[in-house]
Amino acid sequence: MHNLFQHRLVDHWMQLTKYLRYVFNDFFVIALMFFVGALGLAYSNFLRGLTPHQWWQPIIIIAVLELGLQLGRLATLIMAPDRVFLAPQEGQLQGYFRQSFIYSLLMAGLMQAGVWFALLPFVSVSLDWNLIQLAMGFCLSLLLKWDWLSYQFWTLRNHQRLTWWRQPLFQWFLPLLIFSMGITVNLWVAFGLATGLLIISGWLIQKQVPPLNWQGIVAAEQLRILRIYRFFALFTDVPTVGPQPKRRAYLDRFFRRIPQNQHHLYTNLYVRTFFRDGETSSMYVRLLVVAAVILFFLDNSVVAVIVALTLLYLTGIQLRPFFTFFANNVFTRLYPVQTSDQVRNFRQFWQWLLVIELVLEVVVLLLGKAPISAAFISMVSGSVIIWWLMTRFVRKSQEQEGNNYRKETIK
Structure with a gap:
């Protein structure tokens, strides 16, 4: 049991490095170098013209520290079968969880060091802090991260249903209060509050008695691993990452407006799946946000039109x-619905999504720095692209349907 965590940690990192080679490929590393270089140059130019002691500067510092504090979770490396095979040896797992806490704290400390290193020039210029104050600020962020990990460690043996405000209190509100006090009032007072909070957390942990909350531990670790694999899924296929549909009952009023008849069966399926599935809808929303942010700051009409049309085409x-989302579902083959109805339903749904993106791009161009002519050209050209995509899709679908009919006839 003493070496169990070390063995699992080695296996965990071997699994991560297997995917990291797909993430840090040659093209991504080159693009990352250019991005970091351009960002560093812009950051340096921004700091040169910065006037200290502005009212908005502490707000930026507190917001960045608060968001940086959310990086890193308690890594227990507990698996689902452990609730059966390790539960009888629960009394011998104190050293295991102690090692997991130390490892999580070290990794979180590295993340906090990275955030503080990036924020250090801005803090030094904005607040005129000396070296001791800068070191105290970094120690304060480490203490608050220790507090947050201690709260997660406390939940390992908690079987009671937690009130809704308890986790936001320890994760967001108390760190926000202490950071605000340290930045605007006194660092030593904030340091003392963080230390007192850590002592209280340790006292609550010492009061706990077995058994472990195996269901909560397994669920928390699976969620942590899933978040890591979702990042890897942006670069390569990860078998462990699957769709996680959500009910979204608040959309039922919208779903009821869709005609509930045989000719709109696939319309209901596509719309409900799109909004309840976390992959396609999130991808669409990310592309909308990227398009809106880029187009808002473009002032060249030619570049704005090219970017708007390119993003629209890529979304399509x-x-x-x-x-083909339902192609592997055998039950859809039992529906008394023609393939032409499925094609028509998807074309209408697909067209609406592209029209929404085109309208958003035109509105952003009108509100941004680009000329009005860029918005008009984008609207006309985007309409042509949508029409071409729909026509090509219907033609390809009809050809595929004809080929399938001929094959069935020959058989």
């Missing part, structure tokens, strides 16, 4: 495979 290409 990314949404096209959604047509």
Whole structure:
């Protein structure tokens, strides 16, 4: 049991490095170098013209520290079968969880060091802090991260249903209060509050008695691993990452407006799946946000039109495979619905999504720095692209349906 965590940690890192080689490929590393270089140059130019002691500077510092504090979770490396095989040896797992806490604290400390290192020039210029104050600020962020990990460690043996405000209190509100006090009032007072909070957390942990909350431990670790693998899934296929549909009952009023008849069966399926599935809808929303942010700051009409049309076309290409989402579902073959109805339903749904993106791009161009002519050209050209995508999709679908009919006839 003493070496169990070390063995699992080695296996865990071997699994991560297997995917990291797909993330840090040659093209990504080159793009990352250019991005970091450009960001560093812009950051340096921004600091040169910065006037200290502005009212908005402490707000930026507190917000960045608060968001940086959320990086890193308690890594227990507990698996689902452990609730059966390790439960009888629960009394011998104190050293295991102590090692997991130390490892999590070290990794979180590295993340806090990275956040503080990036924020250090801005803090030094904005607040005129000396070296001792800068070191105290970093220690304060480490203490608050220790507090947050201690709260997660406390939940390992907690079987009671927690009130809704308890986790936001320890995760967001108390760190926000202490950071605000340290930045605007006195660092020593904030340091003392963080230390007192850590002592209280340790006292609550010492009061706990077995058994462990195995269900909560397994669920928390699976969620942590899933978040890591979702990042890897942006670069390569990860078998352990699957769709996680959500009910979204607040959309039922919208779903009821869709005609509930045989001719709109696939419309209901596509719309409900799109909004309840976390992959396609999140991809679509991310592309909308990227398009809106980029187009808002473009002032060259030619570049704005090219970017708007390119992003619209890329969104259409990314949404096209959604047509085959139900291809592996055998029950859809029992529906008394023609393939032409499925094609028509998907074309209407796909067209609406692209029209929404086109309208958003035109509105952003009108509100941004680009000329009005760029918005008009984007609207006309985007309409042509949508029409071409829809026409090509219907033609390809009809050809595929004809080929399938001929094969069935030959058989």
